[in-house]
Amino acid sequence: MSNPQQLRYSKEHEWLSTAEDGVATVGITEFAANALGDVVYAQLPEVGTTVEAGETCGELESTKSVSDLYSPVSGEITEINEDVVNDPSLVNSAPFEGGWLFKVRVTEEPADLLSADEYAAHTAG
């Protein structure tokens, strides 16, 4: 399992892209997708709503459980991935690509986001 070097990561297993024009893309990591099992339902935040770093903004339902979805940063939701709403298995099959979850116009980001290597250490063992 490899975590793309250009992304940053939260300890709650979200990834965050570098912001372009202030807008970053968020998804969950392959590690998290594997731990969840087959994702069957994704409730994503609504476009236009404001999310707070580290607070619940949706949920991911898998065969065996439901998990809260957190935003790794604060900001305004500008887009959600309708492909994932229609086919939640994208979260499992392409967590870092087609399985992205939402885009957020970043207003504030916490200081404790991890690099790919730090995240790999966080999930090891």
Next chain:
Amino acid sequence: MSSTELRHTALDAVHRALGATMTDFAGWDMPLRYGSERDEHLAVRTRAGLFDLSHMGEITVTGAGAAALLDFALVGNIASVGVGRARYTMICRADGGILDDLIVYRLAETEYMVVANASNAQVVLDALTERAAGFDAEVRDDRDAYALLAVQGPQSPGILKSLTDADLDGLKYYAGLPGTVAGVPALIARTGYTGEDGFELFVRPEHAVRLWQALTEAGEGVGLVPCGLSCRDTLRLEAGMPLYGHELTTALTPFDAGLGRVVKFEKEGDFVGREALAGAASRAEATAPRVLVGLVAEGRRVPRAGFGVVAGGRVIGEVTSGAPSPTLGKPIAMAYVDAAYAAPGTEGVGVDIRGTHEPYEVVALPFYKRQK
């Protein structure tokens, strides 16, 4: 099972080599899934799946009084089970509460094997041992004497036939016969928990790896895959089969669970729970208890055990098991509901999913029945 070490089956190294995600199940470290649980589920429905069920609890009951003991200790008519046949039954407390549901195999005239759920094996063993007092019968803990492998799915007869001379065509559903599979002595039983045709193979633990590998090779060309406990749960749920701790508990009698038919009042002699169960039977006749029904979601949110079933703004039942159904492509659940809402097609029934009342259709169980 908090501080105790997890127990490992004889196939532990095989599971790890296959990259299984493992889980603590009743004190055993068991495979949850090897890859996608959905793919494993669909493999069992359309081809074949291979399961390690070595956590199940085998108890051997032998002696001239074995049948009499089991008739006293269990609610079924065990003396009437023919040699080579198996029966689904239950063990209840004196107050009628269900201690466990069981499969009892009659291996010989005076020899039975009782298979208990892993989580209840000790309770069942203790109850049988206690109830054996005064009977000419021996109750033996054989949990360590067996590994249990299951091959389930439409391709399973063909896979097994290539590895055994045993007369599988003559082996009926809920029957078992001793034989040899891939050179390994096995009790071959046509039983399972998936809603498909299939076999359960009880073998000595030291033979488990060899048998697993032989089945894997024999099934390679027809799409057999290793399967974990996660898909076992969705398979049994689609098949409408109860799971102890969910649909069955000590708080329920077999009559409350809609399984009163397993209680055989007509058998000779007394049995543990007879009086309480007779009361439960007449109460169930006078006032229908809550009924176990199927629920199918219109939306995509999944009901889980313990969620309230609602209608007209009030709680009319409780979900006992719920999961996304790979076969139906929708979330499904089993739930106990008030009898007035139990008819298939009852309008206005929903499930309270974290505060939102999601609409559900009431259906008859099972959700899935294989074509024979």
